[in-house]
Amino acid sequence: MTLNLKKYANFTSLRKTLLIHKKKCAAIIIVVLTFIIADLCFPLPKPGRDSPYAMVVLARDGTPLRAFPDKDHIWRHAISLQEVSPYYVDALTQYEDRAFWWHPGVNPLALTRAAWQWLHNGKIVSGGSTITMQVARIIDPTPHTVRGKLKQIARALQLEAHYSKKEILTLYLNYAPMGGVLEGVEAASRAYLGKPASRLTHAEAALLTVLPQLPSVLRPDRYPQRAQVARDKVIRRMEGNWSKDIIADALTEPVTAQVVREPLLAPLLALRMKQQAKRAKNQQAVIQTTVDTAIQQTVETLLADRIRQLPPRVSMAAMVMDNATFEVLGYAGSADFSDRERFSDVDMVRAARSPGSALKPFLYAFALDEGLIHSESLLSDTPQSFSGYQPGNFQQNFHGPVSVSEALVKSLNVPAVEVLEQLGSSNFVSMLRRGGLKLEFPRGATPNLSVILGGAGAKLEDMVGAYSSLARKGMAAVPRMTPAAARKEQRMMSEGAAFIVRDILETGGPVARAVEGNGSYRGIAWKTGTSFGFRDAWAVGVSNRYTIGVWVGRPDGTPNPGFFGANVAAPLLVDIFTAIPDGRSPSPAAPPATVSQEKICWPLGTRASEQPEKLCPLQRTAWILNGAAPPSFADRLKTASPIFTYFVDSQSGLRVAPECSKRPMDKLQAARWPSALEPWLDAGLRKVALPPAWATECAAIYNADESIKIVGLSDGEILHRASGKEVPKARLEIRGSQAEVSWMVNGHLVANKLANQSQIIEFPEAGRYDITAFDAYGRYDRISIGVTK
Structure with missing residues (x-):
């Protein structure tokens, strides 16, 4: 066999080449393994700082x-x-x-x-x-x-x-x-x-x-x-x-730069978002909110401008919510975050405070839904005792007979308590909770009649969500502060009740509509509230697009005499509505199908078409819900039929009875006014609504127990005030009653005392003085006197 040297040479060259590539591959593998081992031994630090609070x-x-x-x-x-x-x-x-x-x-x-x-x-x-x-x-x-x-x-x-x-x-x-x-x-x-x-x-x-x-x-x-x-x-x-x-x-282009400062817009909302993220163990570096920058700046500017006019330590809070999306567009938990003296770090959007009268719209809405009232139901704004609870009005005066619309617009306390007594305090609180507004009571306390006047706590954000039901066909919304927050809503009231209450707050109701016309529309329906002792001033309102709430007060609960919702909170509320885009949008003019307008009668409260003219001395136009025109509430002081029969002398027209008069008599019927309201009827209405005075021959059988009498001054008496002398006074007493008696002068309550205690009345100025006294059974007497210089 001969050796092929050429083939051997090629094989040797190939072997050398393979060895060279093998060494290169080994070197690469070694480098790669070295890199991997080094990477494992010296791992990269985590990109970014491990800062959960950033x-x-x-x-x-x-x-x-x-x-x-x-x-x-x-x-x-x-x-x-x-x-x-x-x-x-x-x-x-x-x-x-x-x-x-x-x-x-x-x-x-x-x-x-x-x-x-x-x-x-x-x-x-x-x-x-x-x-x-x-x-x-x-x-x-x-x-x-x-x-x-x-x-x-x-x-x-x-x-x-x-x-x-x-x-x-x-x-x-x-x-x-x-x-x-x-x-x-x-x-x-x-x-x-x-x-x-x-x-x-x-x-x-x-x-x-x-x-x-x-x-x-x-x-x-x-x-x-x-x-x-x-x-x-x-x-x-x-x-x-x-x-x-x-x-x-x-x-x-010039180089210009602003002074570096910490961003500080809606600071308390931002802090709230940070705290929520921490509780949820959410370490996200960026939290998106629903706040509208322009609206937030507007709200903060308005609060900062107002707060300069208020005493030290007073703060403010405001929230703006979009009715369609439930998004919170403006959130100011305090008035000036830089002013520590005003408790700037306390978020009053989340604090539970007494809402005063701001709950009244819900009371009347619930009563409408329960078929207890219509918009012009007759209520009694008079001094009354409800199982020992004696509410008074903010101005310490009374208006006598008022409608639901008037009671709500004027924020009268006694009529509200009267309606709450019919609805039930616990039922009212449960209805609010069902709609998303949970009230907070002192430890061990239970709902009672004082709840409608601020006897429980509520949060501004919850009030805003609840009030949105007036613009959302009765559906209350839960304010959303982040885009990811779920849309939550609850039925607070029916669509019809929401329309009626909103119309009352915005226009004054159907009676005011008829007088003022469409020009009375202001585009905002709002209600104020003032807590006991002037600790909290509220104003919450709705337009078609927004619901806005405002709170003013001291976070530590110190009273602010003279601060009430109408004079410090309502002006700010209106300014916010006016300043933000499309804020003052009027409510829809057409009521829902469940609401209609009808004529009703006072004092019965039912449809005018169902009563003879004699039993309908006063007619009013009312909003009716679901076709129901409920009668007026039963007399709290006397148990009697709402319609009674009486006799008058055919010739004299005076009131008589068969057992005391032998002359021809006419038998008549009349609608009974609540006993507490009879003293408040004006002369014209008394003439058409009440029976005439008793004839002389029947005075003997007219039970004296049915009347009380003021003694000490006579009706029509004239007092003379001498120049430079003391202010005229009179000591008045009551005959015919042993109960507690309320004394009123020109419509203002001046005293509540037992009938056997005399009352001193002063007459500081010249003019007419109407003095009324009535007891707990509805019996009353009234005299008018004059004072001259």
Whole structure:
């Protein structure tokens, strides 16, 4: 066999080649394994700081409301690559790292150039750092030494192995140093330029691109000239990427920056969102809210303007809710967050305070739904005792017979308690809770008649949600403060009841409509409330688009004499409605199908068409719900039929009885007025509504127990007031009663005392004085006297 030397030579060459490739593969494997082992032994620090308390709360348009720094007190606003202006991304990658999108984390050419400059000049001229290397140094700070640079290179390679280019760039956008306590392009853009990074101009993008190189030296708020020189360098470097016209315009744009300050809009809402996130163990860096920046600024400005006119330690709170979406557009938990003397850190939107009379619209709505009343049902605004509870009106005067509409518009207390007694206190509280308004009672307390006058606590946010039912066909909403919050609503009242109550609050009801016409529409239906002792002043109202609530008072509960809903809260409420877009939108003119207008009778309360004229001395136009015209409430003081029969002398017309008169008599019928109201009927109405006086021959059988009499002054008596003398006085007494007697002068209650106790009445000015006394059984006497100089 002969040896083929040529074939042997080829085989030897192939073997050598394979050995060479084998060594190369082994070297690569060793390098890869070394990298993997090093990566496992020296893992990358977690990108971003491990700061669970670093958070920013945003308005609906992305405007920061309040930023909460991390444990290192750094202000940072999280942002994605898609949310940043493309001008900034373009300037950053072209100026800082042109090879960013293709290099493996380091740029050998840039590093070689930096090393040559260092050796040639004896100092570092340029670092040769890529964006990836800068991110590596952010997540794992290293000293400015050769060893530190090598570590930075190793970390950059690790970053490229673990993250995509877009992820690395996003880390830079969020954590690049921007001067002082600012980090990231969004924080810098908001702090220096007052705008989001998505709206940067070319010149602004160049400014924020160069800022991380020397953040302390180039801060535009402190060194605008230095910042402009550095910015212009970036702009010129963009030649070829930006047009000549853009570059020329950018170079002419001055560098201006606002003073860096903490964003502080809706601060208590932002704090609330932070606390909720912490309780939920939600470590999100950004919390989006529903707050409308313009509306929030308007509300805070109005509160700040009002609060300067109020005494120290008084605060205010307000909430604006969109009726369609339930979104909270404005939220001010205190009037001035910077004024600690006014308890600025106490969020009064969430505090339970006595709402005073602000619950009355719900009472009348529930009574309408229960078929107890219509809008013009007869109620008694007179001094009354309800099982020992004796409510009075805010102005300490009384109006006698009033309708539901009048009682609600004038916020009268006694009629409200009268209706609540019929509805039931516990039932009322349960109905409110069913609609989403949960009242808070003192420990051990149970619902009673005082609840309608503020005998329980309510939160402003709950009141706003409940009041929205007046504009939402009876459906109460739960205010939503974040876009992710679920839409929740409950039936508070029927659509018809909501329409009637809203119409009363907005126009005064059907009677006022007829007098004032459509011009009476104001576009807002609101109710005020004042708690006992002037501790809390409320105003809550609705338009078609918004529900707004206002609270004024001292968070520590100290009384503010003279502060009540109508004079401090209502004007602010109206101003807010007027200032915000489409705030004062009128209610719909057409009632729902369940509501109609009909003529009703007083005192019976039923339809005028169902009663003869004699039994309907006074007619009123009423809103009727579901076709029901319920009668007036039964007399609380006497048990008697609402219609009674009496006799009059055919000739004299005086009242008689068969047993005391032998002359011809006429038998008549009349509608009975509640005993508590008879003293309040004016002369004209008394003449047509009540029986005439008794004839002389029947006086003997007229039971004296049925009447009481004022003694001490006679009806029609004239008193003379001498000049310079003491104010005239009279000691008056009651005959015919042993019960408690109420004394009133010109419609004002002046005393409640037992009948056997005399009453001193003073007459400080000349004029007429109407004096009325009535006891707990509805018996009364009235005299009128004159005082002359």
